[in-house]
Amino acid sequence: xxxxxxxxxxxxxxxxxxxxxxxxxxxxxxxxxxxxxxxxxxxxxxxxxxxxxxxxxxxxxxxxxxxxxxxxxxxxxxxxxxxxxxxxxxxxxxxxxxxxxxxxxxxxxxxxxxxxxxxxxxxxxxxxxxxxxxxxxxxxxxxxxxxxxxxxxxxxxxxxxxxxxxxxxxxxxxxxxxxxxxxxxxxxxxxxxxxxxxxxxxxxxxxxxxxxxxxxxxxxxxxxxxxxxxxxxxxxxxxxxxxxxxxxxxxxxxxxxxxxxxxxxxxxxxxxxxxxxxxxxxxxxxxxxxxxxxxxxxxxxxxxxxxxxxxxxxxxxxxxxxxxxxxxxxxxxxxxxxxxxxxxxxxxxxxxxxxxxxxxxxxxxxxxxxxxxxxxxxxxxxxxxxxxxxxxxxxxxxxxxxxxxxxxxxxxxxxxxxxxxxxxxxxxxxxxxxxxxxxxxxxxxxxxxxxxxxxxxxxxxxxxxxxxxxxxxxx
Amino acid sequence: xxxxxxxxxxxxxxxxxxxxxxxxxxxxxxxxxxxxxxxxxxxxxxxxxxxxxxxxxxxxxxxxxxxxxxxxxxxxxxxxxxxxxxxxxxxxxxxxxxxxxxxxxxxxxxxxxxxxxxxxxxxxxxxxxxxxxxxxxxxxxxxxxxxxxxxxxxxxxxxxxxxxxxxxxxxxxxxxxxxxxxxxxxxxxxxxxxxxxxxxxxxxxxxxxxxxxxxxxxxxxxxxxxxxxxxxxxxxxxxxxxxxxxxxxxxxxxxxxxxxxxxxxxxxxxxxxxxxxxxxxxxxxxxxxxxxxxxxxxxxxxxxxxxxxxxxxxxxxxxxxxxxxxxxxxxxxxxxxxxxxxxxxxxxxxxxxxxxxxxxxxxxxxxxxxxxxxxxxxxxxxxxxxxxxxxxxxxxxxxxxxxxxxxxxxxxxxxxxxxxxxxxxxxxxxxxxxxxxxxxxxxxxxxxxxxxxxxxxxxxxxxxxxxxxxxxxxx
Numbered sequence: 001x002x003x004x005x006x007x008x009x010x011x012x013x014x015x016x017x018x019x020x021x022x023x024x025x026x027x028x029x030x031x032x033x034x035x036x037x038x039x040x041x042x043x044x045x046x047x048x049x050x051x052x053x054x055x056x057x058x059x060x061x062x063x064x065x066x067x068x069x070x071x072x073x074x075x076x077x078x079x080x081x082x083x084x085x086x087x088x089x090x091x092x093x094x095x096x097x098x099x100x101x102x103x104x105x106x107x108x109x110x111x112x113x114x115x116x117x118x119x120x121x122x123x124x125x126x127x128x129x130x131x132x133x134x135x136x137x138x139x140x141x142x143x144x145x146x147x148x149x150x151x152x153x154x155x156x157x158x159x160x161x162x163x164x165x166x167x168x169x170x171x172x173x174x175x176x177x178x179x180x181x182x183x184x185x186x187x188x189x190x191x192x193x194x195x196x197x198x199x200x201x202x203x204x205x206x207x208x209x210x211x212x213x214x215x216x217x218x219x220x221x222x223x224x225x226x227x228x229x230x231x232x233x234x235x236x237x238x239x240x241x242x243x244x245x246x247x248x249x250x251x252x253x254x255x256x257x258x259x260x261x262x263x264x265x266x267x268x269x270x271x272x273x274x275x276x277x278x279x280x281x282x283x284x285x286x287x288x289x290x291x292x293x294x295x296x297x298x299x300x301x302x303x304x305x306x307x308x309x310x311x312x313x314x315x316x317x318x319x320x321x322x323x324x325x326x327x328x329x330x331x332x333x334x335x336x337x338x339x340x341x342x343x344x345x346x347x348x349x350x351x352x353x354x355x356x357x358x359x360x361x362x363x364x365x366x367x368x369x370x371x372x373x374x375x376x377x378x379x380x381x382x383x384x385x386x387x388x389x390x391x392x393x394x395x396x397x398x399x400x401x402x403x404x405x406x407x408x409x410x411x412x413x414x415x416x417x418x419x420x421x422x423x424x425x426x427x428x429x430x431x432x433x434x435x436x437x438x439x440x441x442x443x444x445x446x447x448x449x450x451x452x453x454x455x456x457x458x459x460x461x462x463x464x465x466x467x468x469x470x471x472x473x474x475x
Numbered sequence: 476x477x478x479x480x481x482x483x484x485x486x487x488x489x490x491x492x493x494x495x496x497x498x499x500x501x502x503x504x505x506x507x508x509x510x511x512x513x514x515x516x517x518x519x520x521x522x523x524x525x526x527x528x529x530x531x532x533x534x535x536x537x538x539x540x541x542x543x544x545x546x547x548x549x550x551x552x553x554x555x556x557x558x559x560x561x562x563x564x565x566x567x568x569x570x571x572x573x574x575x576x577x578x579x580x581x582x583x584x585x586x587x588x589x590x591x592x593x594x595x596x597x598x599x600x601x602x603x604x605x606x607x608x609x610x611x612x613x614x615x616x617x618x619x620x621x622x623x624x625x626x627x628x629x630x631x632x633x634x635x636x637x638x639x640x641x642x643x644x645x646x647x648x649x650x651x652x653x654x655x656x657x658x659x660x661x662x663x664x665x666x667x668x669x670x671x672x673x674x675x676x677x678x679x680x681x682x683x684x685x686x687x688x689x690x691x692x693x694x695x696x697x698x699x700x701x702x703x704x705x706x707x708x709x710x711x712x713x714x715x716x717x718x719x720x721x722x723x724x725x726x727x728x729x730x731x732x733x734x735x736x737x738x739x740x741x742x743x744x745x746x747x748x749x750x751x752x753x754x755x756x757x758x759x760x761x762x763x764x765x766x767x768x769x770x771x772x773x774x775x776x777x778x779x780x781x782x783x784x785x786x787x788x789x790x791x792x793x794x795x796x797x798x799x800x801x802x803x804x805x806x807x808x809x810x811x812x813x814x815x816x817x818x819x820x821x822x823x824x825x826x827x828x829x830x831x832x833x834x835x836x837x838x839x840x841x842x843x844x845x846x847x848x849x850x851x852x853x854x855x856x857x858x859x860x861x862x863x864x865x866x867x868x869x870x871x872x873x874x875x876x877x878x879x880x881x882x883x884x885x886x887x888x889x890x891x892x893x894x895x896x897x898x899x900x901x902x903x904x905x906x907x908x909x910x911x912x913x914x915x916x917x918x919x920x921x922x923x924x925x926x927x928x929x930x931x932x933x934x935x936x937x938x939x940x941x942x943x944x945x946x947x948x949x950x
Contacts, residue, residue: 030598032591033552034582037545039595042610045542067520070512071546071584071615071631072568077508093547094572095584098630099565099619107509109546109570109584116507120514123505129801135517140546140614144574155573156546326604 008339010277015221022271023150026280026340036148036155040264043340046288047267048158052138054190054286055160055262058182064134064162069116071139072107077115081240084114087207091143093155109142114208114233114259117163118241121255128167128247131255132175136162151268152225152475159263165255167247169234172256173211176232179260180213183228191266192283192392193217193273194399195227196421196470198446203430206259210234216445216470218399219272222419224445224472227269230260268475273395274364280341281364283391284384291380292337293323296330296349306373307348310358313377319384338363343387344380364391403470407455409439412471416442421472425465427458435460436471445470483814485752490696497746498625501755501815511623511630515739518815521763522742523633527613529665529761530635530737533657539609539637544591546614547582552590556715559589562682566618568630584617589683589708589734592638593716596730603642603722606730607650611637626743627700627950634738640730642722644709647731648686651707654735655688658703666741667758667867668692668748669874670702671896671945673921678905685709691920691945693874694747697894699920699947702744705735743950748870749839755816756839758866759859766855767812768798771805771824781848782823785833788852794859813838818862819855839866878945882930884914887946891917896947900940902933910935911946920945 008021023029028044040048056066072095079085088111095107110116121133138160148154162179166172180197187193195215205212209231217227237243238254247253274281284290291314295307307323314321322342324333330347337345347359358376361368364387371379402420406412415422417440426432426444433444447467458465483496498504503519515523531541547570554560563586570582585591596608613635620630637654641647655672662668670690680687684706692702713719713729722728749756759765766789770782782798789796797817799808805822812820822834833851836843839862846854877895881887890897892915901907901919908919922942933940 030595032545033594034545034547034549037547039545039591040543041599042540042542046540048543049541065517065521066524067517068515068523068615068633070507070509070514071617072509072512074509091574092572093570093574093582095568095570097567097569097571099567099621107568116514119508120505124516140543142546146574158543 008277008279011220011275018275018277019272020150022275022279022339028267028271028280029150034155036145038150038154038156040158043288044267047270047282047286048264050286050288051186051190051262051266052160054186055182058186059136059162062134062178062182064136064164067135067137068139069113069120069137071110073110073113073115074105074107076105077119078108080115081208081237084208084237088112088143091145093142093144110139111141111143112259112261113137113141113161113163114237115241117259118237118243118257121165122241122243125165125243125245125255127245130245131165131167132171133165134162135164136160149268149475151264151271157263157265159261161261162259164258165238165243166258167245167253167255169256172258173232176211176213176230176258176260179258180215180228180230183215183230183262187215187217187227188392190283190285191270192388192395193227193269194392194396196399196403196446196448198448198470200229200446201430201433201444201469203433204444206231208233208236210236214446217269217273218402218420218472219269219475220275221272222402222473224421224474225265225269225272226445226474227266228260228262231258233257233259274391275341278335279339281391282341282343284343284388287341287343288320289322289337289340289342290320290384291322291344291346292333292342293321293346293348294330294333294337295323295325296347298325300350302353303348303350306353310346310348310373310376314380317377317381319377319380344383346376346380362387405454407459409460412436412442412459413440416440416471416473419473421445421470423454423468423470424459425453425455425457426467426469427461427463428466429461429463432458432460440473442471442473445472445474483752483754486695486750493750493752494747495625497750497754497814503742503746503755504625509630511620513625513629513631515633518763519742522745522757522761523739525761525763526661526665526737526741527635529661530657533661534611534637537609537653537657539611539639542610542612543614544588544595544612546585548585548588548590549580549582551580552594553583555590556683556712559683559712563587563618566620568617568619585614586616586618587734587736588612588616588636588638589712590716592734593712593718593732596640596713597716597718600640600718600720600730602720605720606640606642607646608640609637610639611635624743624950626739626746632738632740634736636736637734639733640713640718641733642720642728642730644731647733648707651686651688651705651733651735654733655690655703655705658690658705658737662690662692662702663867665758665760666745667863667870668702668744669867669871671874671878671921671923673923673945675704675921676905676908676919676944678908679919681706683708683711685711689921692744692748693877693895693947694744694950695750696747697877697948699896699949700740700744700747701920701949702741703735703737706733708732708734749866750816753810754814756866757816757818759818759863762816762818763795764797764812764815764817765795765859766797766819766821767808767817768796768821768823769805769808769812770798770800771822773800775825777828778823778825781828785821785823785848785851789855792852792856794852794855819858821851821855837862880929882934884935887911887917887934888915891915891946891948894948896920896945898929898943898945899934900928900930900932901942901944902936902938903941904933904936904938907933907935915948917946917948920947920949
């Protein structure tokens with residue numbers, strides 16, 4: 001069915017509907033027969049592949065190795081770490097029939113793989129020589145969700161999960177921060193999305209973790225989106241699973257553990273940070289198509305030939321370029337590739353060709369310029385860098401404008417209800433977090449690493465303040 | 476636990492045990508808590524990543540796009556194509572509980588994704604302009620198996636599955652053959668494994684397919700291993716799922732469909748075709764480590780420095796090289812990397828260094844030579860090509876030696892019981908296939924594309940012969 005070139009809802013009219021329109025009409029995804037399980041269409045999956053390529057290089061540089069562990073966890077194994085099971089049990093998909101038989105030990109489709117990795121590590125770690133173990137896996141996980149939204153919250157999503165074991169607490173804690181920094185760098189270099197980095201409160205941390213760190217992104221509607229997390233587990237899993245090693249000093253010890261992950265949720269973040277009323281706006285380095293060539297009056301002599309020549313020139317520069325030779329009208333193609341957020345459009349028409357030029361248009365701000373054909377390839381390379389920087393700076397500006405200090409509940413409400421982060425001092429009591437959630441439906445996103453004391457008192461209860469924390473409504 | 480450097484069973488003494496030893500001791504895999512679900516360890520997974528890189532390039536060249544479809548199929552959807560469901564129902568893992576609730580429509584963990592792709596195609600195909608659709612997905616599938624063996628037969632395995640829709644039968648049939656040829660080329664160029672290509676008999680073809688084609692490899696023990704299949708479906712799935720498009724001629728039509736896949740089974744094929752009594756022998760282009768540098772008398776001045784220098788030189792040539800600086804003995808390292816099948820070992824020792832040379836050893840035949848240090852990088856590049864060709868030719872020779880003609884049951888038995896392919900004329904009746912299975916536990920592997928008439932009569936029943944077919948015992 002041709003769902004293209006239908007107008008989409010404007011962002012400010014109905015942001016949720018705008019988001020769904022973009023997901024569908026930019027052909028990033030489609031719904032399947034099973035609620036919460038989406039289809040990643042070629043254009044959406046290609047974005048994920050760009051993210052995979054970026055992270056695989058970073059993971060390798062930092063000594064990590066890819067592995068693949070089973071899709072299923074037998075229930076008895078899953079129950080070894082109590083906090084962990086209590087956190088995940090309510091959202092597990094459980095297999096009870098294998099072939100023709102009822103399973104004695106039911107199988108949980110992995111919601112996350114701490115149990116599987118820790119059990120495996122028990123078998124392959126016995127000496128300090130075996131440490132550190134730095135494994136990562138790319139896979140899908142299943143969490144049975146009541147309300148789902150494409151990329152943001154699904155019953156199945158794609159992600160990478162790193163699981164590491166270390167001989168010292170220092171090293172493990174360093175790993176958890178190092179991986180958070182890699183995610184943050186990806187935001188800056190690939191997604192053009194600035195993140196707030198910080199530590200989660202006890203209420204918000206991962207089931208079974210000692211510490212959880214996160215990167216939080218701010219969407220166009222002022223809501224926060226947790227875009228990645230890293231966890232320091234201490235030795236709890238290792239003890240629960242009996243992972244031990246003989247250290248240099250001849251003593252038997254439990255290793256220190258971390259895990260960390262980002263998911264296809266990042267695609268949601270790209271959409272909601274950069275998109276506009278014409279659809280998707282993709283940062284150049286993550287864009288499956290970086291430049292699209294649209295021939296004008298294709299039938300005119302020389303147009304198609306020149307367009308193909310141009311395509312070859314751009315490919316020589318490793319630019320991901322598409323030439324649309326279909327019989328659709330130029331107008332159709334313009335809005336189609338606008339909808340798909342292609343960073344650059346190059347128009348090749350007979351009039352321009354007579355003057356030896358082409359017209360190039362930037363998706364992020366619609367600016368057009370005329371280029372000599374011999375300059376195009378180099379200029380496209382330059383413009384992709386420019387567009388990335390412009391998109392990143394725009395997002396940085398929006399973020400900084402929307403982090404505001406609040407010193408009491410009234411100010412806090414004013415900020416989070418309008419959209420954005422309320423920066424407040426907090427006493428550290430969960431009761432205050434619960435109160436904010438209850439009153440304003442906002443949650444503590446993180447305690448930024450840069451802790452400054454902006455007040456003596458907790459903005460919620462007035463008791464002595466301990467931490468600077470960011471509250472926001474969140475996805 | 477240190478499982479290294481323990482001797483392994485010899486191939487001729489107990490091939491099955493030899494295989495398991497290699498899988499474990501080369502650290503390709505480990506067992507998980509759930510029978511039939513293995514752990515792909517870094518060294519084994521890296522082989523799979525090499526296969527993925529090779530195929531992704533080939534798939535892209537031929538216009539295919541990667542996608543990701545759901546892990547689960549609701550039972551009602553799965554039952555739409557009758558032959559298909561009857562083929563797979565007995566080996567499905569079924570989820571019946573989601574979160575806290577019992578599922579009304581039970582979910583089958585995908586054993587293969589024809590149903591999912593066809594249903595998706597129904598939603599995105601409406602015009603001849605939408606064809607062809609050439610999708611591929613990398614994922615894991617689950618088939619509940621009674622007897623499992625690492626890589627060869629598992630309840631979960633990794634694979635790629637291509638699913639395509641075409642406007643004409645010719646185009647779809649061409650696709651099925653084209654993809655088989657790509658698999659065959661991968662055997663020649665990457666795995667150093669020669670395949671027999673052919674068409675499956677009706678008895679052996681895929682549930683729901685009109686035609687199934689396969690690549691068959693011959694293992695060291697004389698058993699065949701089906702290493703990949705491609706299928707032409709005709710319009711049956713399209714009709715069952717209601718996939719229709721408006722053709723140029725204004726008529727509503729059903730598209731013609733194919734699917735095709737290879738799995739981590741290929742790793743088993745590499746092991747059993749090339750391995751020897753010292754362990755794994757990896758073809759150079761699929762080897763995660765192509766050359767390992769082992770320093771001799773590391774503490775001696777200059778040794779480690781020179782070894783690192785050499786490593787840098789090889790990396791400049793994009794050779795996947797490892798320098799083992801661990802405190803293990805050279806002897807330990809020699810057998811470790813032999814076990815792991817690393818194609819080239821480079822020994823860097825003080826005596827050689829005085830003469831400005833190093834010693835290089837080929838894993839496939841143990842031949843050693845001394846090289847001037849300045850020649851090493853170029854020579855390693857050359858030797859990797861030589862080793863690949865030697866391994867491929869050895870496998871070709873073994874294959875050709877073990878395809879023998881049989882003109883009656885006695886000859887057929889003699890061949891398949893000794894190991895290898897019996898090349899026989901066959902009447903085309905399933906009864907004859909069943910008889911061979913029953914009498915000799917051998918199955919028809921394929922009807923080679925090169926059909927020659929070596930006899931007038933069926934070697935099994937004596938009736939008029941129709942096809943040349945290969946019988947063998949198989950994994």
